[in-house]
Amino acid sequence: MTTNPRLAKLRAKSEASEAQADKDKRALLAAAVEEAMKSTAYGHLSAVAKDAGIASQYLRTLIETEHPGWLAKAAEERKAAKAAKGAGGSAAA
Numbered sequence: 001m002t003t004n005p006r007l008a009k010l011r012a013k014s015e016a017s018e019a020q021a022d023k024d025k026r027a028l029l030a031a032a033v034e035e036a037m038k039s040t041a042y043g044h045l046s047a048v049a050k051d052a053g054i055a056s057q058y059l060r061t062l063i064e065t066e067h068p069g070w071l072a073k074a075a076e077e078r079k080a081a082k083a084a085k086g087a088g089g090s091a092a093a
Helices: 005-036 044-052 056-066 070-092
Strands: none
Touching: 005 044, 005 056, 044 056, 056 070
């Protein structure tokens, strides 16, 4: 069996590039989770997902996996804020 040094070199380069790409992707996803969790405002998570170039549902899945219950808590906070805003608006009328 002959070993082709050119192919071996390209294979090594390809494997190194793949490893770097995997590392970069993990960093991107971790940063997206962190950024998404900075706010519970409606649409914030979707905007972060768009900026990161990933699907919103995938970002939700990552958050739920790493921080179980956070999405439900965020939804409750949005609902409470909406109710408080609605109550404040009714009292002013």
